[in-house]
Amino acid sequence: MRALVLLALASPAMAEPVVPVFTEETVPSGLATSFEGDWEYMVGGGVATFDCSGDGKPEVFLSGGVGLSALYVNRSPVGGALAFENTGALELDAVLGAYPLDVDSDGIMDLVVLRLGENRVMRGLGDCRFEQSAWGFDGGDAWSTAFAAIWERGQTWPTLAVGNYVDRKEEAFPWGSCTDNWLHRPGPDGQGFAPPIPLTPSFCALSMIFTDWNRSGQPALRVSNDREYYKGGQEQLWHLDPGAAPRLYTEAEGWKRLRIWGMGIAAADVNRDGFQDYFLTSMADNKLQFLKDPATGLPDYADLAFKSGVTAHRPYTGGDFKPSTAWHPQFADVNNDGWLDLFVAKGNVAKMPDFAAEDPNNLLLGQPDGVFVEAGDRAGVASMGIARGAQVVDLNLDGLLDLVVVNRWAPAQVWRQTGTPGGTWVQVRLQQDGANRDAIGAVVEVRRGAVVERHEIAAGGGHASGSVGWLHYGLGEADSAELRVIWPDGTEGAWQTLPAGSFQILRPDAPAEAWLPQ
Amino acid sequence: MQFRRRQVLGFTIAAPVALKFSPALAADRADVSREVVLMWHRLILELVRHTATYVPPVAARAFAYIGITAHEALASGDGRLVSLAGQLNGLAPLPARADGAFDAPCVLHAALQGAVAELFGNTGPTGQRAIQAMGRKMGETASAGIDAAVVERSVAHGAAVAGHILAWARGDGGAVIENMGFPMEYTPGTRPQDWVPTNLIRLQQAPLLPQWAGCRTFAIPAADACDAPPHPAYDEVAGSAFHDHAREVHEIGRGLTDEQKLIARFWSDDPMLTPTPAGHWIAIVLQIAERDALPVEVISATLAKLGVAQADAFISCWSTKFKYNLLRPVTYIRRHIDPAWEPLLITPPFPEYTSGHSTQSGAASTVLAAMLGEDFAFDDETHVDEGLPVRSFPSFAAAAEEAAVSRLYGGIHFRFGNEAGLVQGRQVGAFAAALRTEA
Numbered sequence: 001m002r003a004l005v006l007l008a009l010a011s012p013a014m015a016e017p018v019v020p021v022f023t024e025e026t027v028p029s030g031l032a033t034s035f036e037g038d039w040e041y042m043v044g045g046g047v048a049t050f051d052c053s054g055d056g057k058p059e060v061f062l063s064g065g066v067g068l069s070a071l072y073v074n075r076s077p078v079g080g081a082l083a084f085e086n087t088g089a090l091e092l093d094a095v096l097g098a099y100p101l102d103v104d105s106d107g108i109m110d111l112v113v114l115r116l117g118e119n120r121v122m123r124g125l126g127d128c129r130f131e132q133s134a135w136g137f138d139g140g141d142a143w144s145t146a147f148a149a150i151w152e153r154g155q156t157w158p159t160l161a162v163g164n165y166v167d168r169k170e171e172a173f174p175w176g177s178c179t180d181n182w183l184h185r186p187g188p189d190g191q192g193f194a195p196p197i198p199l200t201p202s203f204c205a206l207s208m209i210f211t212d213w214n215r216s217g218q219p220a221l222r223v224s225n226d227r228e229y230y231k232g233g234q235e236q237l238w239h240l241d242p243g244a245a246p247r248l249y250t251e252a253e254g255w256k257r258l259r260i261w262g263m264g265i266a267a268a269d270v271n272r273d274g275f276q277d278y279f280l281t282s283m284a285d286n287k288l289q290f291l292k293d294p295a296t297g298l299p300d301y302a303d304l305a306f307k308s309g310v311t312a313h314r315p316y317t318g319g320d321f322k323p324s325t326a327w328h329p330q331f332a333d334v335n336n337d338g339w340l341d342l343f344v345a346k347g348n349v350a351k352m353p354d355f356a357a358e359d360p361n362n363l364l365l366g367q368p369d370g371v372f373v374e375a376g377d378r379a380g381v382a383s384m385g386i387a388r389g390a391q392v393v394d395l396n397l398d399g400l401l402d403l404v405v406v407n408r409w410a411p412a413q414v415w416r417q418t419g420t421p422g423g424t425w426v427q428v429r430l431q432q433d434g435a436n437r438d439a440i441g442a443v444v445e446v447r448r449g450a451v452v453e454r455h456e457i458a459a460g461g462g463h464a465s466g467s468v469g470w471l472h473y474g475l476g477e478a479d480s481a482e483l484r485v486i487w488p489d490g491t492e493g494a495w496q497t498l499p500a501g502s503f504q505i506l507r508p509d510a511p512a513e514a515w516l517p518q
Numbered sequence: 519m520q521f522r523r524r525q526v527l528g529f530t531i532a533a534p535v536a537l538k539f540s541p542a543l544a545a546d547r548a549d550v551s552r553e554v555v556l557m558w559h560r561l562i563l564e565l566v567r568h569t570a571t572y573v574p575p576v577a578a579r580a581f582a583y584i585g586i587t588a589h590e591a592l593a594s595g596d597g598r599l600v601s602l603a604g605q606l607n608g609l610a611p612l613p614a615r616a617d618g619a620f621d622a623p624c625v626l627h628a629a630l631q632g633a634v635a636e637l638f639g640n641t642g643p644t645g646q647r648a649i650q651a652m653g654r655k656m657g658e659t660a661s662a663g664i665d666a667a668v669v670e671r672s673v674a675h676g677a678a679v680a681g682h683i684l685a686w687a688r689g690d691g692g693a694v695i696e697n698m699g700f701p702m703e704y705t706p707g708t709r710p711q712d713w714v715p716t717n718l719i720r721l722q723q724a725p726l727l728p729q730w731a732g733c734r735t736f737a738i739p740a741a742d743a744c745d746a747p748p749h750p751a752y753d754e755v756a757g758s759a760f761h762d763h764a765r766e767v768h769e770i771g772r773g774l775t776d777e778q779k780l781i782a783r784f785w786s787d788d789p790m791l792t793p794t795p796a797g798h799w800i801a802i803v804l805q806i807a808e809r810d811a812l813p814v815e816v817i818s819a820t821l822a823k824l825g826v827a828q829a830d831a832f833i834s835c836w837s838t839k840f841k842y843n844l845l846r847p848v849t850y851i852r853r854h855i856d857p858a859w860e861p862l863l864i865t866p867p868f869p870e871y872t873s874g875h876s877t878q879s880g881a882a883s884t885v886l887a888a889m890l891g892e893d894f895a896f897d898d899e900t901h902v903d904e905g906l907p908v909r910s911f912p913s914f915a916a917a918a919e920e921a922a923v924s925r926l927y928g929g930i931h932f933r934f935g936n937e938a939g940l941v942q943g944r945q946v947g948a949f950a951a952a953l954r955t956e957a
Contacts, residue, residue, distance in 0.1 A: 039643055166644075171651035174644055175564050176903055227791065228568060228644070232905035259791055283570070284698065285719045303718060311720040323570075323698060323721060350643045354570045354698065 017365040017373060020335045021419025022380040022403060026411060029082040031072060031404070034411050035388060037065035040116050040168055042350050043145050043206055043226075043263070045327075045388030045406040046097025046464025049395075050109045052128040056503075056517055058393055058469050059128060060084060060404055061098050061111065062412050069095040069113070073128055078517045079398035082416050087128050092120065097389060097464025099147045103135065103158055105435045112160065114144040114464060119162060136192035142179050143168050148460025149440060150210040150219055151488060153242045156435035157186035160193070161221055161460070163205025166229050176231040178204040181223070183246055199223075199246060203233030207265040209461035210441065211276050213237070213291070213299060217490055219441060221246070224262030224280050234259050235280075237299055254298025260287065264463035268331035268340055269454040270308075271370060276456055279305075279342060281326035281463070283355060285313045286344070309372045312344050312362045317377040318384060320358035325349055328390040328463035333474030334379075334401050336423035338448060339366035345405055345463065347386035358384045361405065385410050389465035394472055397517035399425045399501060401472055406465070424500035426481040427470040429515070430457065431507050432488075438468050441488040446473050446481060447495070475500050550623040551814040552807070554656055555588055558630040559804055559821070561652045563793040565634070569641040571695035573789045574874060575730050575832035578796035580637045582736055582825030583687045584630065588818040589955060591629035591679045595620050599815060600954045602822065606736050609686055613678040621672045623660040626814075628676025631656070636684050690734040699727045700867070711752035713843050713869040722867035731837035736826040737949040741837040744945040746938040749844060749871045754854050761854070763932045767847040768855050771929040774862060778927040782862050784906055785875060785924035792901070795875045795921070796828040799882040801900040802917075806890070816889070819955035823885045827950035831881035831943050835874050838942065844871040847932055861929025873931045873939035876922035880943020881950065883918035888951035890914075918943070 035045035045065065049058040057074040064070065068091040072084035094116040103110045108124040110133065118139035122130040137160075146163025162184065167177035182196035203225035210219040221238040235258045237249040249255040264281040271277060275294055278301070280287040288310050289301035305311045314321050328345040335341065344362040348355055360382035364372035376382040385407035395402040400417035407413060430439035444455040455473075459466060475481050479500050485493040487508050496512050498504050504512040562584060566572045572580070586602055590612050593599035603611045631653045638645060661669045687693060704724030706714060715723045731741040738744060753760040770778070787795040803824060807817045847870070851859045866874070887894070892913060899908040911917040922940050925931035 039647055042643055172561060172648045172655065173564065174648065175568060228642075231903040284721050306718040306720055313720045321702065322696075352570070352642050353640045354695075 017339070017367055017375070018335045018337055018422025019365070019375045019378045020400070020417055020422070022415035023418045024380065024413060024415050025082045026413045029414050030084045030086070031060065031062070031414050032086075032411055033062040033064055033070045034067060035063055035065045035406050035408050036067040040143065041065040041096070041408070043165060043388075044096025044114065044464045045408055046114070046462075046466075047389045047391050047404055047406050047412065048098040048100050048111060048465065049391045049393045049404070049467040049469065050100035050111070051469055052109050052124055054127075056470075056515065057397055058395060058467065061090060062406060063095040063097055063389065063464065064093070065095070066093065068093060069098075071128060074395060076396040079396055082395055082402065082414055089128055090122060090130055096143075096145060097147065099149070099459055099466035100468040101149050101158065101440070101459050102437045102468070103133070105156070105437045107437055109468060112147055112149070114147055114162070115139070116143055116168070117141055119144050136187055136194075137184060138193070138196055140182065140196070145464060146181070146205040146208045146223070147464075147466070148208040148210050148221060148458070150240075150459070151436040151441060152185070152240065153218075153489075155186050156190050157192070158436070158440070159186065159240075160184040161199070161208050161210070162196070163208050163223065164202065165204050165206070165226070175229055178202050178230050178233070181205050181208075197246065199238065201233070203230035203236065204228070206263045207461055207463060209265050209267055209458050210240070211267055211456060211458065212443075213276055214294070214297060215275065220249070222265060222278065224260075224265050226261055226263065227259045228261055235262060249299055254296070254300045256300055258287075263327050264329045265461045266329035266331050266342065267456060267458065267461060270331065270340055270366070272448070272451040272453045274452060274454050276454075279310065279329045279331070281329050281344060283325050284323035285311045286326050286329075308370055310342060310364050312364065315356050315359055316362070316374050317360055317382055318358040320356045322354060322356040324359050325352070325355050327388045328465050330390065330392045330462060332392040332401055332472065333425075334363065334392065334417070335365060336400070336421045336425045336474035336476070338423055338474050338476030338478070339368065341365045342372060343390065343392050343403065345387035345390040347388060347408060350408075360384055361387055381415055383407075383413055385413060389463050391465055391467050393467055394427065394470060397470075397503070399427065423474050423476040424478060425472060425474050426498050426500055426502055426504065427472045428483070428498070428504045428506050428512075429470055430485060431505055436488055439485070439488055443486040444471060444473075444483055445486065446483045470503065547621065547623055548814055550660060551592075551626050552817065554623050554626045554630065554660055555814055555817055555821075556804055556807060557656055558627075558634065558652065559584070559800065561648060562634060563797050563801060564648070565638045565641050565645050566793045566797050567790065568645055569638055570698050570790070571640060572794065573699045573726055574794040574796060574878075575727055575836060576692065576695055576699065577789070577794040578825070578828040578832045578878065579690070579692050579733070581796050581800055581821070582829035583637060583683055584633050585818065585821035585823070585825035587629050587633045587680055587683050588626060589822040590683065591626045591676055592622060592815055592818055593955075594675065594679060595622060595625065596815065598957050599819075600957055602953060602955070605953050606826065607734055608689070610682075612682050613675070615675055616671065618671050619668050620675060621660070621664050621668050624664060624669050624672035625676040625679070627656050627660040628673040629679045632677050632680030633684060637687075692730065692733040697721070700724050701728060704728070707843050710754065711845055713845050714849055715867065716846050716848050716865040717867065719867075725868040726866070727836065727868070728840050731833055731840060733833050735833050736830050737953060738830045738834060738946055741833050744834045744942050745841070746838045746872045746942045749842060749932075749934055749938070752844075763934055764847055764850045764855060767926060767929055767932060768851050768859060770926060771859065771861055774927060779862060780906070781920060781924045782928035784901060784909055785921040786863050786928065787875065788864065792904070795878055796832075798900050799824060799828065799879070799886075802896065802898055803886070805899060806896055820886070820889045822955065823889065823950045823953055824882055826953065827881040827885040827947045828878045830950065831878035831946045832874060834942060834946050835872055835877040835939065838872050839869040839874075842871045843869050846870045847929060863928030863930050865930045870931060871935045871938070872942055873922060873925050873935045875925055876931070876936040876939030877943040877946070879918035879921040880940040881947035882943075883914035884944045884947025885951045886914040
């Protein structure tokens with residue numbers, strides 16, 4: 001079945017995809033935060049992008065490790081050079097990663113901060129000011145390295161999943177010491193958080209994401225785990241039925257044991273069959289999983305990374321050909337040609353001699369035949385920094401996706417896309433009244449000819465990095481986008497035709513509202 | 519447990535000692551020595567699992583050098599023991615002890631610390647941190663209550679022993695592993711029976727360590743000294759002997775019992791997820807040593823001989839594998855019997871004949887039977903942490919036979935590859951068993 005889908009996507013004469021051009025603007029932009037620290041900071045190093053100033057442009061929050069984290073307000077002119085100003089807010093130590101989430105649905109973005117030690121949920125106050133929330137969130141005391149959030153059906157308060165890593169107090173025998181992941185469900189009155197539920201067994205999660213993998217309308221929790229430290233572990237998929245205790249998918253339900261150095265998850269409908277596909281980062285070969293046969297209802301995935309050209313198992317430039325170490329993955333249509341591309345942040349754990357020391361980030365461009373081609377070096381983003389988290393996001397609202405990458409022991413880097421776009425685009429923002437203002441858990445369907453590309457709107461995944469804001473879709477040569485939203489409560493919005501090159505705010509039962517960046 | 523707590527190889531068995539960091543009692547240096555050897559090996563099992571180059575042949579090599587290091591550290595100060603210098607290929611006499619008193623635990627600790635630091639110099643940051651922690655804690659344990667001058671002298675000698683063995687090791691052809699053991703380029707064979715890659719991992723489109731047979735052997739005279747006879751003639755015709763062997767793998771795989779699945783997984787011993795097949799047998803020895811309070815001299819001699827046997831077994835087996843270059847069952851079965859067939863275990867990325875696990879298990883069981891007894895019953899709890907149960911065996915030979923047949927249940931070997939591997943391994947093991955460690 002999968003082969004048929006790939007064949008259907010093939011075009012008789014394929015042109016080389018348009019290679020986007022990026023210009024690094026780290027120093028002039030004003031970003032100057034490094035992810036510092038020794039052993040306890042070998043993982044993590046996330047970045048969060050979200051608008052807290054109200055101008056629609058994404059601000060940038062950078063983890064600092066043993067140094068201080070920093071929130072940079074975005075001063076970039078629309079379409080112009082990137083410019084950021086350190087707000088001095090959210091200067092926290094021991095930060096490993098962060099995810100934006102409007103927890104209390106007040107229309108002001110909050111920020112979940114993963115730390116070595118106590119995690120924090122910082123309540124947004126407006127104008128990029130934050131305070132420690134008083135929502136009963138138990139931040140615990142662990143090495144927190146993964147996050148995902150969802151509004152469970154009928155709830156007005158989100159459920160947060162936090163992934164934890166090794167027991168950092170173990171010195172000689174840390175292996176097998178993975179500490180419990182936590183599920184923070186809403187409190188009994190639907191506001192605030194109940195004490196966390198341990199997601200036992202836990203296997204040193206480095207990424208997690210809520211995903212409706214089988215289109216049942218009931219998201220499950222996918223967890224990618226680092227086999228370096230677990231014993232008896234594997235990748236995981238949890239049932240999360242409303243009101244019921246979480247429980248693992250089992251072998252009897254079709255779940256297949258997979259043991260990798262799981263470091264990051266990117267989910268997208270890569271092959272346009274309406275189901276989410278998953279790219280899992282690891283060391284050496286990475287995985288690209290397609291559901292083998294949706295009709296069976298079994299969570300049984302085929303790894304088509306090799307066939308799709310996305311193993312990204314060793315550096316493709318720079319002369320160091322030892323195996324790679326991959327962290328943050330993200331699908332996005334970087335060149336606006338209508339095909340999803342894949343960015344992968346790369347970097348050695350810490351001077352591991354058997355793995356590449358010069359390990360360039362990947363920018364793999366999607367093509368109609370399902371095979372990706374490497375363009376990181378040609379695009380100008382093949383940094384040899386020791387990368388960890390990242391976000392592919394339009395920082396200056398010109399319709400071209402830009403890139404920010406956190407590096408270990410070196411300043412985060414930011415690139416502005418400056419070349420000629422390979423197609424048109426549309427960007428939408430989902431907004432709904434009441435709980436879950438940003439419609440986490442919704443699906444945006446984009447019709448492309450005879451097929452529909454299905455995008456889950458998730459809070460989580462990647463590597464310690466997340467974003468809430470404009471959702472970008474490349475359109476190729478089209479002068480408009482045809483799309484609809486399936487809202488988190490299952491309501492199917494009407495198909496809408498939106499003009500290319502525009503920003504649109506979408507609400508349930510309302511026509512799209514055009515928005516102009518200032 | 520049938521082990522009789524009296525004497526093994528002339529050494530009185532000590533009282534059981536719990537594996538934990540505890541202050542050493544000066545009056546009981548033998549127990550401290552045991553603790554040093556056992557704790558370092560416990561860490562080494564983890565390092566093997568967590569160091570990317572430690573695929574099975576490489577792991578066996580390291581176990582051999584570490585076991586030899588422990589034995590030589592003791593032998594240099596104990597007239598009851600015999601050095602392996604002159605018995606192992608290329609091993610010159612070890613440095614003699616200087617004048618003055620020495621402390622065996624301190625010598626052992628320094629020797630093992632030195633060997634581990636180099637052999638696992640490429641492990642990751644967590645492994646390096648663990649090595650440092652173990653060095654610190656075992657150093658404190660070994661030296662507690664011992665005169666500083668004796669400690670200093672002992673540590674210097676232990677380091678010299680390690681240095682001598684490491685210098686010997688560097689020249690064996692197996693010291694440098696690149697690309698996790700997979701060649702950057704590989705030209706596959708063109709015969710229908712030739713091995714082809716069996717997975718879609720890009721790194722594994724070439725076979726693991728095709729040059730490993732070029733490594734210097736330890737006790738066997740040459741890599742091909744214990745070569746296996748030719749496998750059944752390759753044939754694709756139904757009803758041929760070869761086809762029947764493939765059909766057996768297919769049929770067993772389709773009808774696996776829970777017990778057979780358990781056996782397959784118990785002996786799967788995958789690199790990066792377990793201490794590898796060689797480490798499994800090392801773990802068995804450590805469990806026996808702890809339960810039965812084997813004297814440190816017996817532990818070290820056993821680990822040395824076991825390590826030698828397993829390292830030679832992999833060299834011998836790899837010589838055979840790349841001589842015949844035979845395809846795996848999954849390749850044949852999908853081509854000629856069932857295109858959709860999936861084996862229970864992940865097929866290792868190198869040729870089939872002979873089975874590596876069978877070969878090294880045959881070698882290991884031969885050595886252990888010679889050291890501890892033919893009918894030595896034991897429980898194996900190596901994979902309890904992984905959620906697998908304890909398995910009990912009436913003898914080392916029985917365990918080796920189960921390890922061999924596990925590869926058939928797992929769908930990764932033909933029966934003939936397992937059986938020939940066992941025979942090959944027993945021949946290799948006889949060389950290690952014949953090494954003299956006692957005067």
